[in-house]
Amino acid sequence: MERFSNNISDAYLLQKIYCKTMTRKNKLSCGLDLDFDSNIENALECSSGEGYDFVCLDIVNPEKKTHFLKAASGDKLGDKTKPEFMLIGQEWCSLVVGKVSKWLTLNSGLDGQKACAENAVTQELNFAAYLSLPAVLVYLQTQDCASLAKTIYTHLLTSHHGMTVWVNVPLTVGPGKINGVEEADEENTSHEKQDSWHWWNKFRCLCGQHNRIGLALEITADLPDELVLKQWLGEPIRSVVLPTSVFLTNKKGFPVLSRAHQFLMMQLLRLNCQIVVTGGNEHDSGLRVYQQYVNHLFSSHPPLGQYEAFAQGYEDYLQAPLQPLMDNLESATYETFEKDPIKYQMYEEAIYKCLSKKSKDNKSDSHLVLMVLGAGRGPLVRASLRAARQAKVKVKCYAVEKNANAAVTLELLRQHEWMNDDVTIISSDMRKWKAPELADVIVSELLGSFGDNELSPECLDGAERFLKPDAISIPCNYTSYLSPVSSQKLYNEVTGAGLLDKEKRHDAAFETPYVVRIHNCHELAEPKKVFYFSHPKPKADNNSQISENNQYLSNVRYAELSFDVNKSSMLHGFAGYFHCTLFDDVCISIVPQTHSPGMFSWFPIFFPLLTPISVKQGDVVNVNMWRCCSATKVWYEWAVTEPYTSPIHNPAGRSYTIGL
């Protein structure tokens, strides 16, 4: 229901759409990592001739290492770097990624030396920024990365350009494979020191998970197990570094990747990252073949499914959830909803089954009273009338709609499309409508991404007044689901959203759930059930302890969920879904494991955490979730209590509520 809302400020939306346009690609962007060459123009021409889109070049001549070390302490860069007049500005800023000297990014023990190396890295970054390079590659070669992180972070915070930093991290590190670092202290060679994901995690945490720090994941010949691959897929991968040495040679002498590597590359290409081919020419047919192979992989992607095609461009794009009770929807929004190929089919089937059952039970030949509550522009009325015809049941249909504008459309439909049916249009809020008779069946589509979050329970409570004792509600019941997720991408998006509204608390954006097509993410465990609602309200729910004044208390809910985590990760928040039984065995679901195929009306919901939580392999994640109600509004509060306790998010609904 919620993907078309845009309560987030227009400026933000425009900016996002602009970015989307810029990044949506039909062609893969593939670059070539070159050794130092003083003739850049020539190098660029050759690479372009081989079909590459950009090149990666050393920012300074690595042969000048000794000289440079002195220079780093204050002299000018001089002839040790590329003269900027070799290329025009447009070429620097679109064709060249700078490489920070590898030997500088290692930690050295002495304070003086370290200070010099840090100074030198800063100078290289400054020079790259001066040339307007779009990105620089920095090499993470050890867990001992605190000072490198500090240098990069300082540069990002103090410089005024938009250059991104690609942090080159190898996918795996075998024992003894740690480049150039001598592990003198055997005892200290802990598991984490050999786990490159932990290097990356430490680095990006030190840098406050800055959104201009992206991952350049270097593919290795050995691939880790599937859990580790999933762990990486939740990271903000900007580029994939593909060494020519990981290619195999096929019968014809051409480079190919192993099936496992192919599978991994297909998953990575879904994340819209760029490719960097690195290493010597290991095949006879020139460097062109690597690029051709990767582009071949890219174009052999299976065509997108209905849902994926619809969702394209919305990946990881935050939207404020709809408030359909407080705001009236626009006609165009209804129109898009109505295009869902699955949802109304399922409703029609559920109504058919329900009416068939009702008419069997119904001995007399009288008609059934069916009320569509929240009829919008009529799709459920249409489904109901079709189902009634199919079930050969006479129905008297009321179409109740609080949006007076939509009621106009309904009235026109009644006169022109439904003139032979018994349809009455009611322009009223179902919670206030004085029904002239009692209903046998009520049909509604009031669910949000988290099931109850568009206040379906409260609305249908308001309809209980005009139900027959044996009335049936379609949907019969719905359950929300939650799973813990890691996604720096989403974390950065929430941080960005928080910067838009200076009037609010600094943490308000993290106390708000968002509707979002969650994409660049690692789900730490399968979703579990949270809240359950059924309609009509079971009698037991009408808690005798709850007086009429506080009737809203019956929709208060609390759940505590535990998830076992089988891989270390950063927990950034929780993904929410719903599963809904319309009637009998007819269900709709957006829970990944049971998702109704092709149904695109709902994206998941995301509940962020103000402070990402470091979760270790074997930890339990415990989340507490409240659905809170007052006489005028409804909201969620949430907290993590394992592996350690967060503050309660959105206490007293201070940052986000849904108006009744």
Add this chain to the structure above:
Amino acid sequence: MERFSNNISDAYLLQKIYCKTMTRKNKLSCGLDLDFDSNIENALECSSGEGYDFVCLDIVNPEKKTHFLKAASGDKLGDKTKPEFMLIGQEWCSLVVGKVSKWLTLNSGLDGQKACAENAVTQELNFAAYLSLPAVLVYLQTQDCASLAKTIYTHLLTSHHGMTVWVNVPLTVGPGKINGVEEADEENTSHEKQDSWHWWNKFRCLCGQHNRIGLALEITADLPDELVLKQWLGEPIRSVVLPTSVFLTNKKGFPVLSRAHQFLMMQLLRLNCQIVVTGGNEHDSGLRVYQQYVNHLFSSHPPLGQYEAFAQGYEDYLQAPLQPLMDNLESATYETFEKDPIKYQMYEEAIYKCLSKKSKDNKSDSHLVLMVLGAGRGPLVRASLRAARQAKVKVKCYAVEKNANAAVTLELLRQHEWMNDDVTIISSDMRKWKAPELADVIVSELLGSFGDNELSPECLDGAERFLKPDAISIPCNYTSYLSPVSSQKLYNEVTGAGLLDKEKRHDAAFETPYVVRIHNCHELAEPKKVFYFSHPKPKADNNSQISENNQYLSNVRYAELSFDVNKSSMLHGFAGYFHCTLFDDVCISIVPQTHSPGMFSWFPIFFPLLTPISVKQGDVVNVNMWRCCSATKVWYEWAVTEPYTSPIHNPAGRSYTIGL
């Protein structure tokens, strides 16, 4: 040096002084926990007659439990509570602490029941607030406290009074001793479930460590080991609940506490908390005897040492560190410094030893050139002259002072006190002064709480130009120390300081170190060495790689420290200290383990963490600390990398720098 600065806004300071006046007590405040009594006036009179200062009373009659459960869902409180006209307002707000019904603060399984109980707790809190009670007691009886925490937190955020919440937590919980909670699920009875500190920690974390939530620590007959007691002493204890059942009976039939209990009580009384005596009268002499015993304990406190007496009233009170280079000190500040009973004695001794050695080495009969760098109002000049007389050494003394106002005082002193000595007053910054001759000895007192944090290294670098090759600096060297600490009190103070300056980043207050008499705190491990500086600068420090332009790089430092944590805790930041060798074996220190007795010129420094880190028993805490320098300023950056990684605090000096 730093306790008198008040860069923190005056309003804040005034408020603090007001609070200090209000809370500084000569007499212990001792209350009596009473069973429900409908005749409050009478109860109060009796308690007062027994010598108690306040009483704790149920907010509603516990006998009306069943009735109240219904009332909770919407009815008025009616006759179930105390009519407010039984006492006048002044009495309610100073003499009565309200007790929230114990049976309401337990979690119940069903959503409906839970909602009612939460509603009832809210009603009790609201009624207590309506009566203007200064505090309410809430009982934490199980680890399963999320919903209780949510209810209390919501109340604190939505109500507009200043009532504090005292959370009653037992000091220890034996297996099976968990009040009223049936541990049906044996497997789930984990260690943490039986550890009441974990209950408390979970509760206060869920409530965002709100500063109006204090701990009411209930003393138990069994005492935990010393580590656990230390863990509790870092918590914001507002009151100590002392059951009469933990008292023993002495030969005369009077109640006494065991030696272990006495020792604990003495430590708790240092935290300025209030006492609540609870339970029946277990001795024949009336309830008065318990209060008398506790007051006896309080008054038998050994008299305060010189340092403690001086520090009284400054406990946990944050001060911005001095910036003596950028700001000129006031005369009154100098005056207080000069009163330190130890510091100038140590200087005099060091100068004496140094001059004696110099004169032995010095074959000729010529005088020695001694320069006091940063002479202030002359205490070091005085110490130098005395030391010279004692060592029978002729000295030519230069008193260099950049504060032109203090130089006026020095000039007067030269004319009236030092007219028979060879003293020259120089009104100049030592970094710019063109000295007429070279020095044999330089004496300075430029240290801050963290040693180098008032830029002693940079100042003394500036004096290197006018040193003889074998010149000696007093101090010779100094080392900073750091230890991890838990202190919600300090965390709340930093949060409060952050609310004062809306212009700054929301986290700026947490990226600033503070000078503070750290008091209500739990030090998780002993301090370790951080940065070392020695003067004159050793030649090796004049790193050949550092050109003259970047000379400041030689004062850059980096340290990574590891601490073993032997008790679970919340890590709120790091306490900083220094140890300084003035000359030979003459040292001054504020490191707790080697603190110079009675020296009060420095309080510790505190480096906060933006997000408190939950540390588990057996964890290692790893902290990275940078001393960063540019041509115009110096600052620290810090980050935690174990047990998990924090962002770098104060990157690029964005929140706090020290001006050169």
